[in-house]
Amino acid sequence: MPGNPPTRFVYLGPEGTFTEQALRTIPAAEHGIRTPARSVPEALEAVRSGEADAALVPLENSVGGAVPVTLDELGTGAPLVITREVVLPVEFVLAAPRLTGLHRIRSVAAHPQASAQCRTWLSTHLPDAVVVDVLSNAAAAISTAAGEHDAAICAPIGVPRNGLTVLAEKISDHADAVTRFALLTRPDKPGPPTGDDVTSLAVMIDHDRVGALLSVLTELAVRGINLSRIESRPTGEQLGVYVFFLDCTGHVAEPRLGEALQGLRRICAEVRFLGSYPRHRWSTAAAAEPLPSQPGLTNADFADSAAWLSRLRAGDPS
Numbered sequence: 078m079p080g081n082p083p084t085r086f087v088y089l090g091p092e093g094t095f096t097e098q099a100l101r102t103i104p105a106a107e108h109g110i111r112t113p114a115r116s117v118p119e120a121l122e123a124v125r126s127g128e129a130d131a132a133l134v135p136l137e138n139s140v141g142g143a144v145p146v147t148l149d150e151l152g153t154g155a156p157l158v159i160t161r162e163v164v165l166p167v168e169f170v171l172a173a174p175r176l177t178g179l180h181r182i183r184s185v186a187a188h189p190q191a192s193a194q195c196r197t198w199l200s201t202h203l204p205d206a207v208v209v210d211v212l213s214n215a216a217a218a219i220s221t222a223a224g225e226h227d228a229a230i231c232a233p234i235g236v237p238r239n240g241l242t243v244l245a246e247k248i249s250d251h252a253d254a255v256t257r258f259a260l261l262t263r264p265d266k267p268g269p270p271t272g273d274d275v276t277s278l279a280v281m282i283d284h285d286r287v288g289a290l291l292s293v294l295t296e297l298a299v300r301g302i303n304l305s306r307i308e309s310r311p312t313g314e315q316l317g318v319y320v321f322f323l324d325c326t327g328h329v330a331e332p333r334l335g336e337a338l339q340g341l342r343r344i345c346a347e348v349r350f351l352g353s354y355p356r357h358r359w360s361t362a363a364a365a366e367p368l369p370s371q372p373g374l375t376n377a378d379f380a381d382s383a384a385w386l387s388r389l390r391a392g393d394p395s
Contacts, residue, residue, distance in 0.1 A: 083130030083262065084109040087123045089116070093215035093235035099165040099258045100133045117146045124261060125155045133163070136259045140167075140194055140251050143308045143322075147259070151351055152279045152310060152320045159277055159352035160268070161260040169195055169249050172218065172241035173228040179244065182206050186217035187230035195230055198248040257357070267353045270328035275305070277351035278323045280341060281312070289344075290321070296340035297325060300333040301374030322351075329353040332379035 086106045089096040090113020097113070100106045112129065114120035123129040137143045151157065169191055173182070184207050185192075185199070192199065192208045199208065209226060211217045218235035220226055228244060229235075236243055282289040297304055306324035327334040329350065341348050388394075 085112070085128075085130045086110065086133065087112045087114050087120045087129040087131075088133040089120055089135065090114055091213060091215045093218055093232065093238045094213055095165060095167060095232045095234075095256060096133060096135060096258060098232055098234045099163045099256070102163055102165070103133075103161065103260065106131075106133070117144070118150055121150050121154070121157060121261060124157060124263060127263075131160070131260050131262045132157075133258050133260050136162070136257045137306075138167070138190075138254070138256045140254050141190060145310065148308060148310050148320075148322055151261075152312075152322070152349065156264050156349065157261040158264050158267075158350070159259045159354050160262050160265075161354055162275065162357045163258040163260070164255050164357040165258065167194070167249060167254040167256050168233060168247050169214075169230050170233055170236065170243050171228050171245040171248055172221065172231055172236050172239075172243050174222060174224065174241060176242050177227075177244070179203060182227045182244075184209055184226045185228050185230060186211050186220050186226040188212070188214050188217060191217070191230045194249050194251060194254060197250040198245075202245070202248075267329055268355075270330050270353075271355045273356045273358075274326070274328040274353055275356050276325045276327055276329055276334060276353045278325070278338075278341070279349040279351055280321050280323065280345045281319075281347040282321070282344075283346050292344050293321070293323075293341060296337050296344070297323075300337050300379070301371050302327055302334060302337055327353075331376045332383060333374065333376055336379060 082105050086100060086109055088100045088111065092113055100111060114123060117134045120132040120134055124132045134147050135144045136147055179202055182203055185203065186209050189210050191214055211220060214231045215235055217229035218231040218239045218241060221229035222239035222241055280293060282293060294304065303326040304323060305326060308322040309319045312318045312320055325334065329335060329338065
């Protein structure tokens with residue numbers, strides 16, 4: 078990351094959540110100051126105001142999809158940029174104050190999203206238990222440790238924090254579920270390309286223009302840029318007016334993505350650059366392997382054509 082590395086981190090709290098667990102995978106955050114926030118807007122406002130250097134918030138889940146409040150915050154307000162993504166496996170556990178049989182569990186504290194992702198396991202193993210909604214996975218662990226509930230569905234990080242005992246591991250109905258988190262800072266010069274990067278954008282198109290979204294997609298497709306994610310969110314201005322959030326392969330410093338951004342700037346009502354950053358890699362030791370490009374659509378091809386045009390404009394037709 079250009080400039081001074083962040084030392085003050087804020088994250089969607091409270092303590093003991095998956096977000097904190099994800100944040101602590103970042104070496105600078107593990108050794109820095111970590112402060113929980115009560116909401117995504119509060120976390121991002123701390124960065125905008127200068128109270129924190131960076132914020133980690135959830136962006137999307139492989140089961141539940143995008144996190145609407147995060148997208149809405151990125152599309153409005155003072156600009157922030159993503160400098161890193163963290164993808165974390167979501168592994169829920171059933172925990173209790175002490176070791177006990179499942180047949181003794183009568184009440185289970187859980188965040189609604191957590192209980193939804195464990196619905197089949199609950200109906201199979203705890204068919205008679207009452208699931209009580211709480212505000213977070215951490216709140217489930219805290220209330221259970223206080224004796225308010227017999228057990229909690231929570232993140233593994235919340236078990237030792239609250240002196241709980243694991244009764245069952247990996248109880249999610251989707252064994253491969255993951256959540257993607259974004260580390261956000263105030264705008265700065267992007268880091269150099271790694272060869273395996275993601276560029277995130279928020280674009281607003283004229284809602285009364287025929288084929289406007291197709292024009293956006295064409296700007297990417299003709300340059301061989303893969304669109305890995307697209308989400309739409311209403312702007313709140315009027316019915317039918319949306320912001321589209323795009324994740325593209327590539328880096329803003331690369332010629333073909335730079336050309337695509339210029340094209341989007343020409344045809345869209347607004348384009349907000351949300352950052353170019355390395356794609357999450359499950360193994361930090363693994364080397365980045367560039368995605369194969371079609372002939373004529375590599376970064377080298379775009380750089381060569383730009384150089385050729387410069388020569389033509391200078392009077393050299395070679």
